Amino acid sequence: MTETSVSSPPAHELPAADDPRLKDTWARRQLIVLVVGVAVLACLPLVLGEQGESVAIRTLIFAIMAVGWNLMSGFGGMFSFGHAAFFGIGAYTGAYLLVDHGISPWISMIVAAVLSAAVGVTIAYLCLRYKLAGSYFALATFAFAQMFLLIVQNLDVLNKTEGFNVEILPSDSWSMLQFQQGSPLYFWIPLAILAVAVLISILYVRSRAGQYAQAVRDDEVAASSLGIDTMRARLIAVALSCGITAVAGVYYTQYYFFVGPEQAFGSAVSVEAIIPAVIGGIGTIWGPVIGAAVVGPLSELVATVLRNPPGFLSFLQGTSGLDVAVYATLLIIIVIVMPKGIFGTIRDRWRS
Amino acid sequence: MKKIASVVTALVVAGGLAACSGSDGGSSDSSTITIGSIHPTSGALAGVGGLMDDGAKLAVADINAAGGIKALDGAKLKLSSGDSQGKAEVGQSEAQRLIGDGAVALVGTYQSDVTQNVAAVAERGRVPFVIDVAVDDKILDQGYKYSFRVQPDATSMGTSGAESLAKIGEDSGTPITSVAYLHIEGAFGDSVFKAFEKEAAKQGITAVKEITYPATNFSDATTQVREAAASNPDVIVATGYFPDGVLIAKAVSELKPDIRGLYGIANGAFDDGSFPQASGASGQEVLSANYHYDANSKRVGDIRTRFEKKYGKPMETASILSYQAVEVIAAGLEKSGSDDPEELREAISGIEIDDPLLAFGGPITFDERGQNKNATVIVMQIQDDAVEQVFPKDFATKDLVFPVGSNG
Numbered sequence: 001m002t003e004t005s006v007s008s009p010p011a012h013e014l015p016a017a018d019d020p021r022l023k024d025t026w027a028r029r030q031l032i033v034l035v036v037g038v039a040v041l042a043c044l045p046l047v048l049g050e051q052g053e054s055v056a057i058r059t060l061i062f063a064i065m066a067v068g069w070n071l072m073s074g075f076g077g078m079f080s081f082g083h084a085a086f087f088g089i090g091a092y093t094g095a096y097l098l099v100d101h102g103i104s105p106w107i108s109m110i111v112a113a114v115l116s117a118a119v120g121v122t123i124a125y126l127c128l129r130y131k132l133a134g135s136y137f138a139l140a141t142f143a144f145a146q147m148f149l150l151i152v153q154n155l156d157v158l159n160k161t162e163g164f165n166v167e168i169l170p171s172d173s174w175s176m177l178q179f180q181q182g183s184p185l186y187f188w189i190p191l192a193i194l195a196v197a198v199l200i201s202i203l204y205v206r207s208r209a210g211q212y213a214q215a216v217r218d219d220e221v222a223a224s225s226l227g228i229d230t231m232r233a234r235l236i237a238v239a240l241s242c243g244i245t246a247v248a249g250v251y252y253t254q255y256y257f258f259v260g261p262e263q264a265f266g267s268a269v270s271v272e273a274i275i276p277a278v279i280g281g282i283g284t285i286w287g288p289v290i291g292a293a294v295v296g297p298l299s300e301l302v303a304t305v306l307r308n309p310p311g312f313l314s315f316l317q318g319t320s321g322l323d324v325a326v327y328a329t330l331l332i333i334i335v336i337v338m339p340k341g342i343f344g345t346i347r348d349r350w351r352s
Numbered sequence: 353m354k355k356i357a358s359v360v361t362a363l364v365v366a367g368g369l370a371a372c373s374g375s376d377g378g379s380s381d382s383s384t385i386t387i388g389s390i391h392p393t394s395g396a397l398a399g400v401g402g403l404m405d406d407g408a409k410l411a412v413a414d415i416n417a418a419g420g421i422k423a424l425d426g427a428k429l430k431l432s433s434g435d436s437q438g439k440a441e442v443g444q445s446e447a448q449r450l451i452g453d454g455a456v457a458l459v460g461t462y463q464s465d466v467t468q469n470v471a472a473v474a475e476r477g478r479v480p481f482v483i484d485v486a487v488d489d490k491i492l493d494q495g496y497k498y499s500f501r502v503q504p505d506a507t508s509m510g511t512s513g514a515e516s517l518a519k520i521g522e523d524s525g526t527p528i529t530s531v532a533y534l535h536i537e538g539a540f541g542d543s544v545f546k547a548f549e550k551e552a553a554k555q556g557i558t559a560v561k562e563i564t565y566p567a568t569n570f571s572d573a574t575t576q577v578r579e580a581a582a583s584n585p586d587v588i589v590a591t592g593y594f595p596d597g598v599l600i601a602k603a604v605s606e607l608k609p610d611i612r613g614l615y616g617i618a619n620g621a622f623d624d625g626s627f628p629q630a631s632g633a634s635g636q637e638v639l640s641a642n643y644h645y646d647a648n649s650k651r652v653g654d655i656r657t658r659f660e661k662k663y664g665k666p667m668e669t670a671s672i673l674s675y676q677a678v679e680v681i682a683a684g685l686e687k688s689g690s691d692d693p694e695e696l697r698e699a700i701s702g703i704e705i706d707d708p709l710l711a712f713g714g715p716i717t718f719d720e721r722g723q724n725k726n727a728t729v730i731v732m733q734i735q736d737d738a739v740e741q742v743f744p745k746d747f748a749t750k751d752l753v754f755p756v757g758s759n760g
Contacts, residue, residue: 051449058441153537161539165468165494168475181448181476256441257472260465260539263440300445303435324394 030202030285037289038195045184053187057255059296060190064248065269066276066288067197072241073274074283075205076234077217078124081138082145083273085123086242088264089116090249092152095164095259098176105177109250113243120242121235128231142270149265163260166253177254190251194289197244201285204240213237245273279334281341290343298330299323384430385421385691387412387681388450389674390460390470395438400670401462404484405433406663407671408459410655411678421682423689429682436461440469447473456693457482457684459677462670464488464539471499480697482680484673487618488539492721498697500718502676502710503643504727506540506618510547512729513617513641516743517587518555520639520731521612524754528587528612530559532580534573534600536592537564544591544618561585570596573603581609589615590622597621598630605634612755616640618729625666628737637756639742640732645672646711647741647749655709669710676709680716711747 045053065087073079093112097103127140152158172179179185204210212233215223224230253259280291302323309316338345389408392401412431420426432455434446443466458474458481461467467486474481475496483501492501521528535541549560561583565576580588588611590600597619604614616622622640645652659667688699705716714726731743740750
């Protein structure tokens, strides 16, 4: 994992920002893909069984996190290895406000996004202020995530190691974001959140702030010599990234009815934010989404195949842990064969 | 345009992939009844998870061999296994899959956080869930109606662990007054310790020093044991899982603090059949207060013998609990005479099962929270490389040696 994997097309291939026609076609194309994609995915609950749906929901939560992570680390070039911190802030804000104060998760989403963005900006400011770059920045974010884990485990007000259980309501409630188990709404809501997150990515990449952030990522010295406020450009990327990731956390608590320190702040969570983006393509709009669609259902698919294997695989029946092996192999192959991720590599093939 | 088309294609393909993983409709004709079993059969806990899954399988095979569910015209049981991978959210989707495939009841899951999620699924899916192993009190504090637990909870284990320790001290002629308590960080260690501390004060154990160690990357217990020894306690108490338990036993035998014994409560190592081998000389005469299979029971001996023959591994307590949980469900089916989950829940909530496989103080029967009222701990001790039951007398297989080393 080096910074060189963060890439963008050579300058002469990018549409010039001041040419309105070009700019429009790019943004318009992305928006059309977004609308069509959402429309297609919205039909999924109609064909999935209840368990298939729960896997799809887990995948959507990964995707929202990965899109968030990608804003800061892909477009902003600040590699975060501690996104669990922001996911956890979301999960715990939602849990605390709901369980102890009866506040609707819809409100928690906004509160958590603002809180998480503030925390993220503070951390990033400290790291950048003291010139931590590359792997040192990544390690610092990792350390912060671990610190939050320890703090939560020792705070009485956050139930220490016990975590929070969301109360099960007797009937559906929009305001409390709780429905019958297996309701397609549980799928459509995170799908809508993901759509908004992708929309924010598209608009951000096209905006002045986003262009600045990418310029700073590609060459900080050049960018600041042209008068770009590098710190500000980077902190905007961080704020958006942490806000989106926190919303994924709020939804997690709501859907799973339970969150503990390990589920919110564990280092596995940070990895789950990174992997889809790496597999799909760092620093691309669609990479994190495609990566999540590949990684999310993977272990479930392997397990399903192994439960009733086709004839030639019958010797594998009942083995467990094979999904992890497949997952690892896929990861290695993708990193070797497609260093820019699935989406990034395919896109570059077309362009040439 | 070509690019849009291909992105859409990619999305559709991804959707298709996800769709493939949908349930393929578990057929449950009237003569088979499906029970879902959720354990960590892959990942770090795969060893114990696999044993527990096998324990549930053996119970199903035994019940079927004995003629199935008689109240339902000899209907046969079928076990569908799910793998939680040790993760709460995976456990949740496995529970949904099994219920979707027509499971009328669930057993699981070994870990408290996974069990919390599965309990919520069972509650919302209105399917009874019999918890074989999971210690946290909080699981049943939600007021769930569909969850039942066979083993004692953290509070009762911490409490009776303290009672037994005080009693053992008195019986030896010198009461125990000070303890250093080592426990793993997290809900499990915290909750057992809290209960112990409360009861210890009542029992005259006035000085209790708490020392915690991390749940991950714990590779040497010397520092913690040295800290424990510094307070000059009568006894060092330890609560945790298998690997850390072995490390603690080794550190104690290396540092040789002046204590009257090392005493585990709800400890995943000190009464495990493979502990004497893993710890060697350092495991000798280590004490352990825990739930345990009843070594004096003929029925248990028979089940354990057949298990070892069939699966090639000794059947540990966790695995026996999975077997017992399936028996609870079978007894519920017999009692209700129906495979409707609602009626099954009714039946289980009022059930009374004599001759439990565990060394409990009475039949298995559930209070309004779903907790087995008669679940108790007993005290074991490693003697001559074997786990022996030593306290209380009713369950003893060997005499207690306390303070340790007093046998010369």
